[in-house]
Amino acid sequence: MSKVVDPEKREINFVEASASACPQAAYREILSGCPVGRFALTGAPVISRYEDVVWALRHPEIFSSAMDLQIALGTERPMIPQQIDPPEQTKYRKLLDPRFSKKRMMELEPAVRADANGLIDRFFDKGECEFDRDFAIPLPCNAFLHLMGLPPEELDTFLRMKDGIIRPHLTHEDMEAAQQYRIQTGKEIYAYFRDMIVLRRKEPKDDLMTYLVTCELQGRKLSENEIVDICFLFILAGLDTVTATLGCNVAYLAANPEQRRKLVADRGQIEGAVEELLRWETPVTAVPRLLKQDVTLNGLEMKEGELVTLLLGASNVDDEEFESAEDVDFARERNRHLAFGGGAHRCLGSHLARMELRVAMEVWHERIPDYEVKPGETPVYSPGIREVQYLPLVWPTGS
Numbered sequence: 259m260s261k262v263v264d265p266e267k268r269e270i271n272f273v274e275a276s277a278s279a280c281p282q283a284a285y286r287e288i289l290s291g292c293p294v295g296r297f298a299l300t301g302a303p304v305i306s307r308y309e310d311v312v313w314a315l316r317h318p319e320i321f322s323s324a325m326d327l328q329i330a331l332g333t334e335r336p337m338i339p340q341q342i343d344p345p346e347q348t349k350y351r352k353l354l355d356p357r358f359s360k361k362r363m364m365e366l367e368p369a370v371r372a373d374a375n376g377l378i379d380r381f382f383d384k385g386e387c388e389f390d391r392d393f394a395i396p397l398p399c400n401a402f403l404h405l406m407g408l409p410p411e412e413l414d415t416f417l418r419m420k421d422g423i424i425r426p427h428l429t430h431e432d433m434e435a436a437q438q439y440r441i442q443t444g445k446e447i448y449a450y451f452r453d454m455i456v457l458r459r460k461e462p463k464d465d466l467m468t469y470l471v472t473c474e475l476q477g478r479k480l481s482e483n484e485i486v487d488i489c490f491l492f493i494l495a496g497l498d499t500v501t502a503t504l505g506c507n508v509a510y511l512a513a514n515p516e517q518r519r520k521l522v523a524d525r526g527q528i529e530g531a532v533e534e535l536l537r538w539e540t541p542v543t544a545v546p547r548l549l550k551q552d553v554t555l556n557g558l559e560m561k562e563g564e565l566v567t568l569l570l571g572a573s574n575v576d577d578e579e580f581e582s583a584e585d586v587d588f589a590r591e592r593n594r595h596l597a598f599g600g601g602a603h604r605c606l607g608s609h610l611a612r613m614e615l616r617v618a619m620e621v622w623h624e625r626i627p628d629y630e631v632k633p634g635e636t637p638v639y640s641p642g643i644r645e646v647q648y649l650p651l652v653w654p655t656g657s
């Protein structure tokens with residue numbers, strides 16, 4: 259007779275798994291043992307099954323994104339459109355979606371390809387690099403500069419601002435000092451974009467900032483606050499996510515040479531590989547939501563006001579949705595993965611991200627088809643967003 263487990267006692271600990279090279283087995287254990295349960299460290303509800311996560315993502319009136327995360331993120335107001343709910347959020351998406359269409363993002367492809375080649379030129383002859391620092395971090399930041407119409411010299415400023423918000427502890431060990439630095443960086447980001455607004459109003463260009471200062475939302479121009487609240491989000495949502503995905507992909511291909519050889523032999527598989535690795539690795543492992551009403555799911559009673567975790571990483575290896583979910587198949591036919599989320603808040607930058615990932619994978623494997631993790635070294639993953647913070651690679655130089 260199977261033992262009946264009180265849903266309130268189903269404890270989930272996904273943080274450690276998300277920071278490992280292979281979290282999939284732990285996710286699958288969560289799916290089979292406790293698809294809905296409480297996070298072992300905080301007691302907050304965690305939802306894991308594909309069907310349940312999709313349902314939650316599609317009901318923002320119950321699972322709200324309007325959360326008070328200002329302290330954690332160094333912001334002064336909610337970021338637009340991620341921290342506001344429909345119908346308000348939908349208005350902004352209507353304004354932004356056309357600027358992030360597949361067609362528009364393709365226009366950036368030559369610049370991203372040149373950047374990828376330029377970065378590889380710097381270390382190619384050495385036969386080694388630290389992938390995160392030397393390639394995965396600068397590439398998306400450069401793409402963002404092209405999108406905003408900013409010169410490449412701004413790269414260091416953006417990297418510093420991004421890290422000042424996401425990982426202030428890198429430069430400030432003391433927790434209080436780190437938080438002060440985060441707040442100060444937040445102010446710097448607001449000031450940076452306010453200055454840029456003034457410049458583009460005076461001298462319009464063909465770039466995203468010019469669009470933001472000239473477009474109209476229901477017959478009126480966007481306010482300065484609205485524009486900086488959108489741009490702040492771009493820094494947090496559009497840089498580390500691509501960096502993390504690049505690291506996860508290349509770490510996977512370094513550890514699985516037979517899969518890598520398949521890609522090198524047939525570059526036509528790269529697009530499929532990008533999708534499949536987004537599913538398998540799910541670099542953004544989870545998204546938070548605030549409950550607007552009491553909900554009971556699979557026996558677990560969740561209360562209004564609770565902060566719920568939607569565990570995208572687990573949903574993406576759910577057998578109920580994916581055929582042979584534990585196989586990594588670059589030719590997978592039906593791949594409705596949730597790596598970009600879903601529902602109203604589905605990633606605004608998915609076409610940009612896909613283009614960057616495809617181009618990076620094409621250029622990297624043209625130039626460096628045969629590589630491995632430096633012998634004796636181990637890649638280091640971070641929890642939450644699975645950035646491979648340390649990925650030393652080596653390859654034959656032919657000399």
Ligand code: HEM
Pocket residue numbers: 323339340341347351491492495496497499500503541542545546596597598599600602603604605606607608610611612
């Ligand atoms: C592979 C890279 C990326 C991944 C895995 C990713 C993942 C996600 C996920 C999971 C969400 C949903 C968040 C939620 O529901 O709370 C999201 C939203 C968002 N992403 Fe991305 N993202 C990526 C790249 C980008 C890029 C390049 C941009 C460029 C600006 C971007 C901009 C955004 C924005 C603005 C939102 C909020 C959309 C809204 O709330 O309406 N993302 N992303």
